[in-house]
Amino acid sequence: MNQTIEKIRIHSKKLVAQILLLIIIIIFSVMQPQTFLTSDNLLAIVRQVATTGIVALGVSFLMLTGNLDFSVGKIYAFSGVSCALMYQAGIPIVLCMILSVLFSVLLCMLTGIISMKFNIPMLIVSIAMMQVIDGLNLVLTDGATIYGLPEWIKIFGQGYVMGVPIAAIIFIICAVIVAFLLNRTYMGRYFFAVGGSNAAARLSGIHVNKVKLIASALCGLLTGIAGIIMMSRSFSGSPYSGANLSNDVISAAVLGGVSIMGGTGKTSGVVTGVLIIGVLSTGLVMVGLSSNFQNMIKGAVLILAVIMDVRSKVVKVRIPVDEEGQGDD
Numbered sequence: 001m002n003q004t005i006e007k008i009r010i011h012s013k014k015l016v017a018q019i020l021l022l023i024i025i026i027i028f029s030v031m032q033p034q035t036f037l038t039s040d041n042l043l044a045i046v047r048q049v050a051t052t053g054i055v056a057l058g059v060s061f062l063m064l065t066g067n068l069d070f071s072v073g074k075i076y077a078f079s080g081v082s083c084a085l086m087y088q089a090g091i092p093i094v095l096c097m098i099l100s101v102l103f104s105v106l107l108c109m110l111t112g113i114i115s116m117k118f119n120i121p122m123l124i125v126s127i128a129m130m131q132v133i134d135g136l137n138l139v140l141t142d143g144a145t146i147y148g149l150p151e152w153i154k155i156f157g158q159g160y161v162m163g164v165p166i167a168a169i170i171f172i173i174c175a176v177i178v179a180f181l182l183n184r185t186y187m188g189r190y191f192f193a194v195g196g197s198n199a200a201a202r203l204s205g206i207h208v209n210k211v212k213l214i215a216s217a218l219c220g221l222l223t224g225i226a227g228i229i230m231m232s233r234s235f236s237g238s239p240y241s242g243a244n245l246s247n248d249v250i251s252a253a254v255l256g257g258v259s260i261m262g263g264t265g266k267t268s269g270v271v272t273g274v275l276i277i278g279v280l281s282t283g284l285v286m287v288g289l290s291s292n293f294q295n296m297i298k299g300a301v302l303i304l305a306v307i308m309d310v311r312s313k314v315v316k317v318r319i320p321v322d323e324e325g326q327g328d329d
Helices: 002-014 016-031 039-064 072-088 093-117 122-141 151-158 166-184 186-196 198-203 208-234 245-255 267-286 291-316
Strands: none
Touching: 016 267, 039 072, 039 166, 039 186, 039 208, 039 245, 039 267, 072 093, 072 122, 072 208, 072 245, 093 122, 093 208, 151 166, 151 208, 166 186, 166 208, 166 267, 186 198, 186 208, 198 208, 245 267, 245 291, 267 291
16 A cells, blocks of 8 residues: 555656646636637747747756756857848858758857866856857847848748647657657667766766767757747847746756756656746736746746755655656657
């Protein structure tokens, strides 16, 4: 009997994010019964969270290896800005998009290389890089939003297929690929191993720095793709986009069960965490709260998420090894 109760308790902990999402939906549905659960509003939420979700998937690679990158919001903006500027310079738009994503990969990798080369925590390096890239965005654009993109580019951020936003479809495809990579490949196992213990991973023959660099590259890849989608949605390259993105994606990942200490997490949790942030943001707007109150609540959610993560690590020390796993999607 006690073993059954313990197993139920363990499984319920894995569903905390899903339960929290359901509670938030119920609360806002009661507060705004006429508008919140309409199909238009739900589709708007899904489209809104698509770019945040794609970046969160990228950041989850870093978090699994025990790292954090706060510069992703500025890289996200840089992706759109650089694409728009190159197009203005006469470069074909498809090539502009490819180059912008590659630049995003290089920027994320640069953060990882500096961190590993000089043995500086990536968190510190990423905060410095965040300011560098923010300044670069403003210098390149003179602080102005870049317009003049081709009309068809809107399809990625504003288009629909059978009533479903194309941005959401791209997000789902990215989530499926990430889930497969993490759960069905050796590289996915390496991410978990490095996050669990660098020393143990090295003793197992894993090239720890190489794995961390690949995590940075994947983070940059997904952030660059999300930046292009955002550029498409706004039909412009803005140096100010993604201002609060870093906080949102880290909150979403941690709420979804990706540990800031590394070694634990799954893609389905990240998707749920992103939906929590999206539903919360939309619901707060609908009930009429100002942006200042929204930032306060989102900050509190991030603190709560980190506390939950730390507490879960303490609990896992007392849980038998055969009852705890990383989980499949």
